[in-house]
Amino acid sequence: MSKKIKLIVMDVDGTLVNNKKAMTPKTVEALIRAQKAGIQLVLASGRSTTGLGGYAKQLEMENYGGMLISYNGSTVVDFKTGEVLFNEPMSPEEVQAVIAHVKKFDLTIMIDNEATLYVENRDGYMVDYESSSNNYILAQIDDFTKDFPYGSNKVLTSGEPEYLKTIYEDLKSPFEKTLTCMFTAPVYIEYTAQGIDKAKALDFLLTHKGMSREDIIVFGDGHNDISMFEYAQTTVAMGNAVEELKAIATSVTTSNEEDGIADALEIYLK
Numbered sequence: 001m002s003k004k005i006k007l008i009v010m011d012v013d014g015t016l017v018n019n020k021k022a023m024t025p026k027t028v029e030a031l032i033r034a035q036k037a038g039i040q041l042v043l044a045s046g047r048s049t050t051g052l053g054g055y056a057k058q059l060e061m062e063n064y065g066g067m068l069i070s071y072n073g074s075t076v077v078d079f080k081t082g083e084v085l086f087n088e089p090m091s092p093e094e095v096q097a098v099i100a101h102v103k104k105f106d107l108t109i110m111i112d113n114e115a116t117l118y119v120e121n122r123d124g125y126m127v128d129y130e131s132s133s134n135n136y137i138l139a140q141i142d143d144f145t146k147d148f149p150y151g152s153n154k155v156l157t158s159g160e161p162e163y164l165k166t167i168y169e170d171l172k173s174p175f176e177k178t179l180t181c182m183f184t185a186p187v188y189i190e191y192t193a194q195g196i197d198k199a200k201a202l203d204f205l206l207t208h209k210g211m212s213r214e215d216i217i218v219f220g221d222g223h224n225d226i227s228m229f230e231y232a233q234t235t236v237a238m239g240n241a242v243e244e245l246k247a248i249a250t251s252v253t254t255s256n257e258e259d260g261i262a263d264a265l266e267i268y269l270k
Contacts, residue, residue, distance in 0.1 A: 005039060005268060006215040009069075009202060009228065010261065012045040012055060013185065014221035015238050018257050021133060028058060030262035034269060035064040042205065044069035044198045046154070046184040046224055049077050050114050051134030071153035072184060072224055073201035074192050076208075086204050088193045089153045094179060098155045098191045099144045101174055105167055109144060110156040112136060120144060126158040126187055154192045161186040183223045190224075199227035217268055219253075219261050220245060236264045 008031065010016045017023055031041060041061050043052045049070040056066055062080040069076055076086035090098075095111070102109055108124030110117055117136035119127050120143065131138045141147040157171070164187070171189055172181040180192045206212060218225075218232040221241040229235040229248050237246045239255035246252050253264040 004215070005217050005234070006211055007040050007042060007206075007209070007217075008034060008265075009042040009044055009216055009218045009232070011198075011220040011222065011225050012043055012047060012052065014240060014256055015219050015225075016043065016055065016256070016261065023055065023058065024259050024262070026259040026262045030265050031059050034265060035060065035066075037269075039269075040064055040209075041066045042069060042202070043067075044073070044202065044225075044228065046070075046072045046188070046190060048112055048114050048134050048136075048153075049075060050136075053079075054135070067205055069198060069201045069205065071196075072180075072182070072190060072192055073196050073198040073227075074153040076201050076205055085208060086201060087153075088196055089151045090155070090179065090191070090193050092149055092151045094193070095148070095150065095152050095155060096145065098175070098179070099148070102155070102157050102171065103145075105159075105171070106163065107157045107159045110158065111144070111148065111152050111154075112156075113150070113152070118144075118148060124158070125160070130156070130158075154190050157189050157191075158187050159189075164189055185222060197227040198224065199231040202228055202231060217264075219264070221256065234268070236260075236268075 045052055049068055052068045052070055056079045066079045068079050074088055077084055110119050110130055116139050117131050118139050118141055122140050175181055179194050180196050184190050213231055214233045216232050217234045218228045219236050221238040225245055235249045237249035237252045238260045253260040
């Protein structure tokens, strides 16, 4: 295996897991083998920290110094110890400003506190999926404006893909100088604190570990992976990735349905 790569950084949905939200046996085997050879793993996702734990456990990351970047870079956690190394949430005032603006559109709002997912409508678009995939307790509240006086690592909004495309700039523009707003999937637009993205969290993590961007390989598929691809020296886009990511990747592997990560590691870790 290559001595150069010290850290494998992976997005989760659409990258590490297939469309059934499962890792393939070949991918699990390849990643555990890499760890045994001294390479550490990082899961970097828009998911909550809780929503990453099951995959990290399956990969035995607690035995090899694995790390979790959650909420699109808002939080960095040592998986073994549970220590929060970095955390930059939005303030209660920022959350309320987002809520007030998003309520002008035909969108579902979801906000979590790691254990519980809060919604106004249990039947809202993608609520069941988001709740089950992150193992949340689902809680319905009457009105976010009145009943949610808290800060949060992110505010998640969901809607039909074509509709989101048409309103994205309108959703983003009021917060250009105060918050980060981005697509994280065709059905999701998320808000996080200003300047937050996966690259910022990754830069913090590399400094913490005494590593550089030349020491890592990054895998991804979506728009929220672009910052990491611009940051890292070696990047691999999944075959199912958005074209914008493929265009800036070092290479393109097979899809998340075809052992894309394992296939690429066979080349990069010779």
